[in-house]
Amino acid sequence: MTIPAAPAADAPPATPHRAGHKYQAVRAYLADLIENELAEGDALPSERALTDRFGVSRMTVRQALDSLAADGVLVREQGRGTFVAPARVDFEMRLTTFGEDVRRRGMAPGTRVLDAATVPAPTRVAEQLALEPGEPVHEVRRLRSADGVPMSLEHAWLPARLLPAMLDDGVPESLYGALRAAGYAPTWGEDTISASVATPDEATLLQMQGSLALLRTRRRTYAEDTAVMYSQASYRGDRYSVVVPLREAKPTIVPRAARDADGRTDR
Amino acid sequence: MTIPAAPAADAPPATPHRAGHKYQAVRAYLADLIENELAEGDALPSERALTDRFGVSRMTVRQALDSLAADGVLVREQGRGTFVAPARVDFEMRLTTFGEDVRRRGMAPGTRVLDAATVPAPTRVAEQLALEPGEPVHEVRRLRSADGVPMSLEHAWLPARLLPAMLDDGVPESLYGALRAAGYAPTWGEDTISASVATPDEATLLQMQGSLALLRTRRRTYAEDTAVMYSQASYRGDRYSVVVPLREAKPTIVPRAARDADGRTDR
DNA sequence: CACATCATGCGGTCTAGACCATTCTGGCCG
DNA sequence: CGGCCAGAATGGTCTAGACCGCATGATGTG
Numbered sequence: 395m396t397i398p399a400a401p402a403a404d405a406p407p408a409t410p411h412r413a414g415h416k417y418q419a420v421r422a423y424l425a426d427l428i429e430n431e432l433a434e435g436d437a438l439p440s441e442r443a444l445t446d447r448f449g450v451s452r453m454t455v456r457q458a459l460d461s462l463a464a465d466g467v468l469v470r471e472q473g474r475g476t477f478v479a480p481a482r483v484d485f486e487m488r489l490t491t492f493g494e495d496v497r498r499r500g501m502a503p504g505t506r507v508l509d510a511a512t513v514p515a516p517t518r519v520a521e522q523l524a525l526e527p528g529e530p531v532h533e534v535r536r537l538r539s540a541d542g543v544p545m546s547l548e549h550a551w552l553p554a555r556l557l558p559a560m561l562d563d564g565v566p567e568s569l570y571g572a573l574r575a576a577g578y579a580p581t582w583g584e585d586t587i588s589a590s591v592a593t594p595d596e597a598t599l600l601q602m603q604g605s606l607a608l609l610r611t612r613r614r615t616y617a618e619d620t621a622v623m624y625s626q627a628s629y630r631g632d633r634y635s636v637v638v639p640l641r642e643a644k645p646t647i648v649p650r651a652a653r654d655a656d657g658r659t660d661r
Numbered sequence: 662m663t664i665p666a667a668p669a670a671d672a673p674p675a676t677p678h679r680a681g682h683k684y685q686a687v688r689a690y691l692a693d694l695i696e697n698e699l700a701e702g703d704a705l706p707s708e709r710a711l712t713d714r715f716g717v718s719r720m721t722v723r724q725a726l727d728s729l730a731a732d733g734v735l736v737r738e739q740g741r742g743t744f745v746a747p748a749r750v751d752f753e754m755r756l757t758t759f760g761e762d763v764r765r766r767g768m769a770p771g772t773r774v775l776d777a778a779t780v781p782a783p784t785r786v787a788e789q790l791a792l793e794p795g796e797p798v799h800e801v802r803r804l805r806s807a808d809g810v811p812m813s814l815e816h817a818w819l820p821a822r823l824l825p826a827m828l829d830d831g832v833p834e835s836l837y838g839a840l841r842a843a844g845y846a847p848t849w850g851e852d853t854i855s856a857s858v859a860t861p862d863e864a865t866l867l868q869m870q871g872s873l874a875l876l877r878t879r880r881r882t883y884a885e886d887t888a889v890m891y892s893q894a895s896y897r898g899d900r901y902s903v904v905v906p907l908r909e910a911k912p913t914i915v916p917r918a919a920r921d922a923d924g925r926t927d928r
Numbered sequence: 929c930a931c932a933t934c935a936t937g938c939g940g941t942c943t944a945g946a947c948c949a950t951t952c953t954g955g956c957c958g
Numbered sequence: 959c960g961g962c963c964a965g966a967a968t969g970g971t972c973t974a975g976a977c978c979g980c981a982t983g984a985t986g987t988g
Contacts, residue, residue, distance in 0.1 A: 415941060440968060451943045453720070456969090464731050472969045473950030485753045485849070489907045582752070583907040589856035589876035589898035607874045607898075609856035613907075631856035631874075638905055640850040640880075641753045643761075682971060707938060718973045723939090739939045740980035 416450050420458035423448075428467060428478055437475045438468065485639045489580050489615065491570050492538045492546060492627075501540040508599075509535035510565045512554050519551045522614055522624040530554035532561055534569065537599055538627075544600045545633060550625035569623065570615075578617040586612045587636060592628070600630050607631030683717050687725035690715075695734060695745055705735065705743045752906045756847050756882065758837050759805045759813065759894075768807040775866075776802035777832045779821050786818045789881055789891040797821035799828055801836065804866055805894075811867045812900060817892035836890065837882075845884040853879045854903060859895070867897050874898030 424438065432438070439447070444455040459476055462468045469479045496503040514528040523531070531551045538546040550569055552560065557576045566572040570580055592606045608628045615623040691705065699705070706714070711722040726743055729735045736746045763770040781795040790798070798818045805813040817836055819827065824843045833839040837847055859873045875895045882890040 417941075442968085451945085453944090454942060457941080459969095470969065471951085473952075473967080475951095475968060484911070486908045487752075487754070487905050488910050490910060494910075579909070581909045585905040585907060586902050587854055587876070587905060588902035589874040589896075591858075591872045591874045591898075605858045607856040607858045609854070609876075629856075631858075635853050635855035636905075638754050638852040638854060638903075640756045640852060640882075642846070642848045643755050643757065644751070684971075709938085718975085720974090721972060724971080726939095737939065738981085740937080740982075742938060742981095 417454050417457040420444060420448055420455055421461060424458055424462060432478050434478050434480050436478050440475060485641050487638060489583050491568055493568060496540045504539035504542060506537040507565045508537055510561055512561060515551065519624055523551065523553055523621045525553060534565055545630060547596060547599060547628045548625060550623055552623045556622060573617065573622050578622045580615045580622060581617055583613055583615040596628060602630060605632055609634055684721050684724040687711060687715055687722055688728060691725060691729060699745050701745050701747050703745050707742060752908050754905060756850050758835055760835060763807045771806035771809060773804040774832045775804055777828055779828060786891055790818065790820055790888045792820060801832055812897060814863060814866060814895045815892060817890055819890045823889060840884065840889050845889045847882045847889060848884055850880055850882040863895060869897060872899050876901055
């Protein structure tokens with residue numbers, strides 16, 4: 395935001411590096427520019443212009459620009475300039491919550507808690523969470539809906555050791571939120587997706603008529619190295635689908651340099 | 662005029678830059694080292710050692726190291742050294758074929774062609790492939806099996822314009838292989854996964870008994886910007902599941918610098 | 929013996945230049 | 959009018975240093 399039009403041409407003596415690194419200042423300035431000022435495809439100030447504006451050397455400016463280019467935010471073109479990169483497809487599935495997911499689809503999420511208790515971990519759950527069998531876990535069963543229409547039955551288990559007080563004030567609005575608040579922000583996970591037929595109980599709760607097909611996901615959620623949650627969700631097959639972006643088959647290793655090396659592409 | 666700072670003390674021979682850039686040479690050397698000599702976690706030569714070995718400046722060495730670190734092949738640790746990165750989890754789903762997929766699970770893939778013809782594109786297919794309705798497409802229906810057990814019904818459409826002779830010698834072993842051979846190697850795609858109940862016809866072909874739940878995927882496959890295939894597959898719900906790795910929820914923008922900016926991390 | 933200190937080596941940041949390769953523009957000339 | 963060519967501007971590569979902060983192990987010291 396603050397545009398350092400005049401960067402105190404020489405040495406700011408008091409805090410020379412306390413304020414962080416110079417390239418970070420340049421990067422922050424550029425990031426702000428990209429987010430608030432420029433549109434996709436717009437040109438950024440040239441390296442030499444930034445050099446003048448910030449009173450730093452060109453290598454420092456390039457470090458900022460290159461890091462943004464590496465993040466896919468910028469595209470650099472020799473002889474032309476540096477431009478805001480076109481929005482790229484995100485090739486990674488994200489750990490989203492049901493609430494976020496539904497809102498992103500433009501609907502209002504709803505929740506009905508069916509069951510919540512702290513219990514000894516069942517064998518399968520203990521396996522998935524790498525716990526000793528019988529170690530206490532919070533178990534939560536919820537019926538999730540979108541715009542009032544039942545969509546999914548969720549069954550989640552979290553190690554009680556990580557969040558001892560989680561259920562003290564009732565079931566939290568968001569389990570991921572509770573994990574984040576406890577310092578166990580989910581960082582990665584794994585879904586296993588399958589299909590099966592709803593039990594009569596499930597069919598009733600989800601108000602299914604006609605087709606009884608369910609899309610089931612079993613999810614393990616991790617915060618860094620610790621398993622923080624195991625959950626199963628059953629979605630109405632007629633109302634829910636998952637979109638998975640796909641990348642090309644995995645290349646060898648060390649891509650960038652190899653490209654130019656072998657000119658022939660006769661495969 | 663100005664004598665170049667580089668004193669050409671050593672080699673300014675016939676082809677000084679014809680052979681490529683210096684940092685690429687360093688990178689290639691390091692890549693070979695990583696692939697053939699070193700194990701996960703091993704230390705690489707220090708920047709200054711590489712500087713001596715190649716007779717280049719440290720910035721040039723760093724460009725090679727940084728690019729490999731950006732590719733996730735190396736991990737740099739201030740004060741300690743540069744190390745071969747641990748094999749990382751692949752957070753991206755890949756465009757795999759049924760055959761590859763089954764073989765990776767240790768089973769033998771099988772195929773029975775049910776139908777193959779070149780026909781005018783149905784409306785929905787034309788939409789998905791961005792064709793004019795009625796434009797000719799190759800249509801292929803196959804029953805796929807693993808170790809002789811029926812697993813999946815596949816229905817695929819490919820623009821005939823891209824591979825005019827695809828069906829001349831019967832149905833190719835691999836549709837992706839045919840695309841690659843024609844210069845349309847698939848580079849990305851998108852699966853939409855849902856669940857539904859098998860029709861009697863599907864149940865018969867897949868020899869389903871008991872549960873009639875199917876896991877269905879609709880896939881669009883692209884080679885760069887051109888849609889090269891649209892396909893639907895129906896998997897037996899009791900025998901097939903999809904594993905999707907998940908990354909943490911998407912951060913705002915501009916991650917790297919922002920991290921250090923707010924000093925407080927009172928955990 | 930336990931602990932503080934220091935030297936060393938490492939990657940991280942930064943400078944003030946240089947030349948190269950590519951792209952585009954504008955003016956010149958046929 | 960059309961095509962060619964020279965600049966100018968841009969990013970790409972590279973140098974030969976400098977100082978900083980961090981991690982580690984050796985060296986003393988109480």
